Amino acid sequence: MKSTSYHNFFLNFANTTRFAIIMSLIDKPLNVTEISEKIGEEQSKTSHNLKKLEHCHIIEMKKKGKQRIYSLNAETVIPVLNLIEKHIKNHCKKCDKHEI
Amino acid sequence: MKSTSYHNFFLNFANTTRFAIIMSLIDKPLNVTEISEKIGEEQSKTSHNLKKLEHCHIIEMKKKGKQRIYSLNAETVIPVLNLIEKHIKNHCKKCDKHEI
DNA sequence: ACAACATATGAATATAACATCATATGAAAT
DNA sequence: ATTTCATATGATGTTATATTCATATGTTGT
Numbered sequence: 001m002k003s004t005s006y007h008n009f010f011l012n013f014a015n016t017t018r019f020a021i022i023m024s025l026i027d028k029p030l031n032v033t034e035i036s037e038k039i040g041e042e043q044s045k046t047s048h049n050l051k052k053l054e055h056c057h058i059i060e061m062k063k064k065g066k067q068r069i070y071s072l073n074a075e076t077v078i079p080v081l082n083l084i085e086k087h088i089k090n091h092c093k094k095c096d097k098h099e100i
Numbered sequence: 101m102k103s104t105s106y107h108n109f110f111l112n113f114a115n116t117t118r119f120a121i122i123m124s125l126i127d128k129p130l131n132v133t134e135i136s137e138k139i140g141e142e143q144s145k146t147s148h149n150l151k152k153l154e155h156c157h158i159i160e161m162k163k164k165g166k167q168r169i170y171s172l173n174a175e176t177v178i179p180v181l182n183l184i185e186k187h188i189k190n191h192c193k194k195c196d197k198h199e200i
Numbered sequence: 201a202c203a204a205c206a207t208a209t210g211a212a213t214a215t216a217a218c219a220t221c222a223t224a225t226g227a228a229a230t
Numbered sequence: 231a232t233t234t235c236a237t238a239t240g241a242t243g244t245t246a247t248a249t250t251c252a253t254a255t256g257t258t259g260t
Contacts, residue, residue: 088105
């Protein structure tokens, strides 16, 4: 599929692993190992997905010794999550009950 | 992948065909044939994708004779689009230049 | 009842996205 | 310089998702 900014952005939220990463960073920044443990996925998978999130500026990274600390771009992410949460509460009581 | 409300919701925006449908409905409601012509896709493809959008309540449908008129759930969609547009303008000058 | 139009559906195929595994890189400590 | 820890990367196989095509359904008008 053609890769656009919009496409990539939403794909990050659609993917369950990356969505879990986003959620894991809501409270505070974490390094890769901590994220992996928190979401229960292996390091390599986490790294691959962190890269995609960073590419879209959904998260930011800063180095600290041999660690890399990832943090959420809260300015965008939190409002988006709030909107969707509200939408799902209003409309999607049973949206995920039956596959589509 | 496990199907959740979040997952399905964002997948709709990530897909370029469905994103085009959403955009086609911003001005005013349209029937299936009109949407198909506006986005330049064939009727069957449009229908399949309309179904997914409707399933997530991103669009709504009302019948009018043999036509089905689809309209946007503007309450959710417009704010989401605005947030992402702003994010992309701020951060993604070159996000879609290189694949990921 | 039949034709014409509008739209939906199912199944098969094609494509895109994802996970995995093995390995590489990089940074600190010894 | 070598080991260890933290993380990234590339290639391959797998799975999820999308498109396509043929056909079905439903609605209106004759």
